Amino acid sequence: GDGWIYPPYGATYLPEHDVMIGRGVSDNKGPAIMGLFAMEFLREKGYPLRHGLTLLCGTSEETGMQDMQMLRAHGMRFPKVSLVQDAFFPVNYGQKGSIDGMLAFPAGGNLLAFDAGSVRNVIPDLAECVVARPTDQVRAAFAALPEALTAPITIEAAGDHTKLSAVGRSGHAAFPAGGENAILYLARALSAAGILTGDCADAIREIAALTADPYGQSEGVAYSDEISGDLTLVYAVAHLRDGVLSLSVDCRSSITCDGEKLEAALRADWARRGAEITHFERTAPFYIPKDDPRVVAMQALYHAATGRDDEPYTMGGGTYSRVVPNAISFGPGMPGEKPDRAAFLPAGHGGAHGRDESVDIESLCVGCAIYAAAIAALDDLTD
Template sequence: MDISVALRTYFQAHRQEMIDTLAAWVAVPSVRGEAQPGMPFGEGPARMLTLALEQCTAFGFSTEQVADCMGSADLNQLPPALAVLCHLDVVPAGEGWTQDPFTLVYRQDTGRLYGRGAIDNKGPAVAALFAMRAIRELDIPMRQGVRLLLGTDEENGSSDLVLYRKHRTMPPMVFTPDGDYPVINIEKGMLRLELTAQAEPAQSGCRVETIEGGTVINGVPARAQAWIRGCTGQEIETLFRQLPEGIQGECSEEAGCCCVTLQGQSAHASKPELGKNALTALLELLVKLNLPAQQHAMLLALHRAFPYGDTDGSALGIACRDDKSGGLTQVLSLLTYKAGTLTAAVDLRYPLCGHGEEISARIRESLQSGGISTRVQMHHPPHETPEDSPFVQTLLNVYQRATGQPAHCLAIGGGTYVHDIPGGVAFGAEFPGEENQMHGADESIRVESLLKIAELTALAMVRLCGEEPEEAV
């Protein structure tokens, strides 16, 4: 039997059933909510997990729910040597959709299915489920077990995996279709810091009353505002002439207070060089004002540590890079100053050659002059699975043979679902050159890509755990 042809034919025959299954899953708004008894991440993720496990059971797979947060479905009764790790939770719908985000819609002009979770990660989870079903119904012999793992908290820190691993042991091989093809084997270290300080505003003279900048910790802030007393709009607009290229300024006056708004451009924290940081541009403007000494020292320390345009940590002396994983990136992404209290957040991604403890220590030292304290909010060291491992090489071979495209390993600044799993890699689900609006409005997946993900996932299962000789796959 030509397994590749048989699988491709199977998925084409079950095309509508796969779409219908994805539609039912997208219809559940599995966004994290308030914890309830038996529902650690709220009602939505819990309902989604129940639905998915019911579907797995209906297909004849043995299922289990662990710690009310993760489910599993086993292909066979053999000890699992491979886990395919997917997640059923999604990010909030957000704004800008041209349709109901929780109704799967097919558009013939694009050949795409639109809905929250279509690519991240319900579509790939459906593909993995049908991959196991295809192997079973085509009677493809397997020498080892395969387990589908379905989590419910990937979007908010993967605490589901922490709970699951307290009760169960991961199989020796794990891949997640929650990244990019061909294979992601290196993920930079992730370090997030919380900054705090006190600087009471004066009662007279030029002083900053409030600052607001950024909306998410893992993004370049596109907008930042400050409310300033004791100076005129004309003074502020004079400083607008010195704004960095790509930053737009607006100033309005009301009741003796100037409201300064800067507009830049957002970007993901793993690629901050693609953005225009409105918050660091605002700091550059504010330190040019004749502010009270304590307030000025605080803002100046921040400005010197995170000057506009510095995305690699050069100003802090933490810049580093290596050939495998690239260079360090850093973003001052959130800042609020009100009633004399400042809170801010920094997102850093550092390469294999970096050391998170040294980086955080250097930042702490640099900010002390401004009375700013730092606290490590999150730290995940870099993740690497050797490219020459049989596991990775098999996945690369599967991709190359099934797509006819060159296969190579990728290193990323973001984190996938396997970041803290030794030996884990991401295998899919986004193909090179595709734009699926992951986390954005009108998130989608091509129908043909959905079928191809199922094919690649099934071939990986067979190559890694099956009895068929390599040339038959």
């Protein structure tokens, strides 16, 4: 998003914090470099590997993983076993199922513009709209609302019309607890103020209801299991074009959730709200047993390298483990690593997918050493 303090593509190193700042330094350019260094280390040391090594760098992991799926469809010979460097240590043995979708609401009337978000898996921290209504009337309508509704909203004149902006807090859609969806703030306030006319009023009302909860409560699909926790359901991108208001869908379904029943329930709920489904793609969960030899070996290696007894885990995020055969997600993030590493940055800065994304250089070095050992261990395990 906008509002970076440091150049997004400058790879700025701050020695006083031992931190690098730049778009993707932690997710996932830094880990790609770690893989290269681990491979080069083994080559320089002349370690006798029984198998060849290949570094695969995908470019659509955040938007559907079509690249690796295309390679599979065209018969590419993937490695016998793969390490995916896009999670946390120790071993990630399960990932929730996912639904990637797009809804379209008829939105004729006096809503002239509505824009929020850029990618479906990042909760937007800014939402903006333009309403064909005099600014003094809009201000008067908002003055009658509770402060809780109006606090995130900025109102300004835009010629004969009125521009409204809502500020939230960015976050990853797979972990929505820390995010504040700006679409919710703007839609909720617009609906409560009663300043919209035509179909757009209905569309905004339904979008306010959908974004009110990121766990499927509004849609009646809330679900949780012991393996992977709560289902999450986030709407992060909204754009008004030619009288149609589009809204993205990012759902992470618990590993034991019935995907077909979930899909049927969502389709019925969205139809009831007057939305057309213009895109829908469902992906099955990823799961390997905790006693899989690869999991056991990587856990032992992690313990030997760090002295820590962290358990293997599941998550809502999706990695290339979903589509790359015989893949296992292992690091490079450290559990609880330096939570204050970006404390010198303002709130909302420093995290993956956000402003001034940062990575701790020491953790990259530790992870690189672990990966070199992991490659050697998997080489021994693989026939």
